[in-house]
Amino acid sequence: MYPEIQRDYVWGNKVNFERVMKPFLKSLDENIQADSIYNVGFLYSYKHTDNDNYIIDGQQRLTSIVLLLYVLSVIEGKSSDFDENLQTTHPTTRFSYNVRPQTETFLRRLFASKNITRESIVNQNWYMPNYDNDVTISSMINAVDKMASLLKDLPNLSYHNILHHIGFWYFNVDETSQGEELYITMNSRGQKLTDAEQIKPHLFDQWQKAKHPTCSDADYGKLWDEWEELFYTKKGELSINAVDIAMNAFIRIVYEMETTKECRESVPVRNDVLSLPLMHHYIESMLAFADNEWPKLLTDKKEYRPHRVLKALIAEGLKPVHHDNDTERVKHIFTNIITRRKYRINHNDLLLFLHEYALSRSSLYDFIIEHNELSRKVFDEHELSKIKLYRQYSDCPTMQRRIELAFSAAEATLVWRGNIKPLICWSLGNTDDLGSFSIEKFEHYASKFASLFADKRLKDDNVMDTIRRALIAFGMNDYPRIFSGYTNTSFAYEPEDWHTLFLDERNIPLMKTFFDEYNGQESLERIINAYPIESDYSEFVHIPELLKYCSQKRFQWWWDTIYLISSATANSAHANIHTYKYYLSRKETFKYANWTKPEFYPWSNTCFYMDFPPCRIAFDAMWNAGSKNRQMAIEVFLRQDKGKENKDIIKDFLSPIQELRTYVWDNEKGRYVLNFDTPKDEQESFRLMDEKIEQLINFINTTYTR
Known part of the structure; x- marks a missing residue:
């Protein structure tokens, strides 16, 4: 009997018959054997009365099998046996849709009619027009009609075989704690069985056949229920589908670890790898050794996830012998290599390693x-070096633990991200000789490094820009550089940028020297102040405002000139470095009566500009203008209300500028332009720009204030 919460029967509709029903029938045909029961999954129900059970999961399969028996009974002339078995003429049949009167009435009339084709069914006198709009009834009619035409190609599907050699595993969910939500959710699916639901009956069937007096008396039916309930209690706000996904993922983990092969598709339903005792062994290991990892199995997303760290902890749990601190070590080391190496680890190599480790007593x-x-195949040279270092202190657990904790603390930082090779190198008395390692040196360098590059300091521009300037002055190799993922040059902004910079083999010895010299803020200032003005990127060292302008510490090369970028890309505000330096050096000293103070325009070619409000005259001063963007320029224009610009009026108003002789009218821009060659020496170019601007300002003051 089906309760009100049951959804419609849908396996028989046109889409699902091809997608679900046909494969289901073919599976029955292929697996039915005369001397055994073929189990097609689980039926979940709860007791309604002493004589009635309400089916809450398994409706689609059970209904399909009853309809199949009906079709076969008609074809084989065994309708009386079908009627007797289902008690179709009794007030209450053994297969009832009593909670849906229309469906129940239809089934009674269908079974009495002995019709199995759509045409004959819909032409019966008892067939009601509203049946056409009933999802369940339409689906049943289609199922019966299609089954009748399909059975000729499925020779093992006889009435006797279906009746006597098809079975279900049965669970009474009255004993579970999941309540009405479970009932509703389980029966709102109407979809293909999950991997776990398909594999489960095979495992129980296998266990039943293999059972003998020496076997465990474990109640695996109850245990399986407890596993699902455990996932249920941890799902939080996730839907109950997360429980199915978690069970599928767990089964896949067991299968992968036993076969040592990655399985991205569904686990084969009938396989000789999985067994109920094995599943029990794995889940006990998982719960005991991976308390923080296994809840990650619960998700609403069905995509394949390798769960590498979880597998490593399960392998530790499977071992016949456990060693002090190994669970913590497994979690730390595998979390570390997965974080660092990501997908560069071959999953099959990892599975083989874990399989062998789980069998080991070491x-x-x-x-x-x-x-x-x-x-x-799993660990890189750096990880193996650390492990060798740990191992050489096996006879001194206190020192070994000190080293492990020191390494772990350093690895957890955003900059090192698990790879602390430079710190270890700086702590060796003899290069490449792990025997010369000094934990005191390591802690010394780790402390100095943290004082500059602690996680909380990385986005503090006031602090980090001073460090950047010192690193430029110290001569770090290939710094600044284009880091991975960028198209512009960077002084390092993201933690991964610093990681790349410091892991550069050429910079490891340099950084040791840097930290040997570093002794607080004063030592950084000393390095900065000693940097020659003519050296590369010296302006960034000696003019703090340049790095400050670059909020994400990036710049772009255009026309052999640096353009500072205020954000992530050059589409944001930016600044020609010469123009911006000129602006910085003149913004406080340029003071002319009736003129606004200097401002900087951070778009297009970027410029230094000033306004003469009495006549709305303004000028822009810029570098990398004119011929081939290799000249300096001053452009004089009239500020007009937007939409009211008239180039002829502007030209006429500004025509006195021609008296300066070198200014030329640019009709496209609607302004007078002076282009002049840029001296090689930047300070000379600044003096030349001063001269041209002062000449222009004096001329405008004299001409337009008469």
Whole structure:
């Protein structure tokens, strides 16, 4: 019997018959055997009365099998046996839609009619026009009609075989804690069974066949229910579908770790790898050794996830012997390499490593060193060096723990991101000799590094710009540079930029020297002040405002000139470095009566500008203008209300400018323009610009204030 919460029967409709029903029938045909029961999954129900059970999950399969029996009974002349088995003439049938009167009435009339084609059914006198709009009834009619035409190609689907060799596993959900939400959600799906639902009956069937007196008496039916309920209790605000996804993911993890092969598709339903005792063993390991990782199985997203760290912790749990601190070490090391190396680790290599490790009695460090060939496929040289270093202190647990904790703290920072090779190199007495490692040196350098590059300082421009200026002055290799993912040059802004810079092999020894010299703010200022003015990027070292302008510390090269970028790309406000330096140096000193103070325009070619409000005259001064963008320029124009510009009026009003002889009218721009060659020396170009601007200002003051 089906309760009110049951959704419509949909496996028989046109779409689902091809997508779901046909594969279901073919599976029955292929798997039915005369001497066994083929299990097609689980039926979940709850008791309504002493004589009635309400089906809450399994409706689609059960209804499909009843309709199949009906069709076969008609074809094979066994309708009386069908009627007797289902008690179709009794007041209450053994298969009832009593909670849906229209469906129940239709089924009684259909079973009594012995019709199995659409045409014959819809032409019956008892067929009601409103049946056409009933989703369940339409689906049943289509199912019966299609089954009748399909059965000739499915020779094993006989009335006797379906009746006697098809079975279900059955669970009474009255005993679960999930309540009405479970009932409603389970029956709102009407979709293909999940991997777990398909594999589950096979596992129970396998267990039942294999069971003998020496087998465990574990109640796996109850245990499976408990596993699902455990996922349910952890799902939080996620939908109940997350429980299905978690169970599927867990089954896949067991299958992958046992086969040592990645399985991105569905786990094969019938396989010789999985078993109920094995599943039990794995889930006990998972719950005991991965308390913070396993809840990550719960998600509403169905895409494949490798769960590498979870698998590593499960492998630790599966081991026959456990060693002190190895669970923490497994989590730390595998989290670290997954974070650092991401998808560069071959998943099958990792699975093979974990499979072998789970069988081993060795400690984690011993196993990694003893299985060198296997380990090198999973760990890079840096990780192996750290593990060798840990292992050489095995006889001194206190020192080993001190090193592990120091390394772990450094690895967790945003800049190092798990790779602390430079810190280790700086802590060796002899290069490449791990035996010469000094934990005191390591802690010394780690402390100095943290004082400059602690996570909370990285976005503090006032602090970090001073460090950037010192690093330029110190001569870091390829700094600034174009970091991965950028199209412009950067002084390092994101933590990953610093990581790339410091992991550059050429910079590792330089940074050691830098930290040897570093002794607080004064030492940074000393490095900055000693940097020669003629050296590369010296303006960034000696003029703090340049880096400050670059909010994300980027610039772009155009016309052999640096353009400062205020944000992430040059589409944002930007500044020609010569023009901006000129503006910075003159903004406080240029003071002329009736003229506004200097301003900077950060768009187009960028410019230094001033206004003469009495006559609405203004001028722009800029670098990289004129011929081939290699000249300096001053452009004089009239500020007009937008939409009222008249170039002839502007030209006439500004025509006295021609007395300066060198200014030329540019009709396209609607302004007078002076282009002049740029001296090679920047300070000389500044003096030349001063001369031209002062000449212009004096002329305008004299001409337009008479």
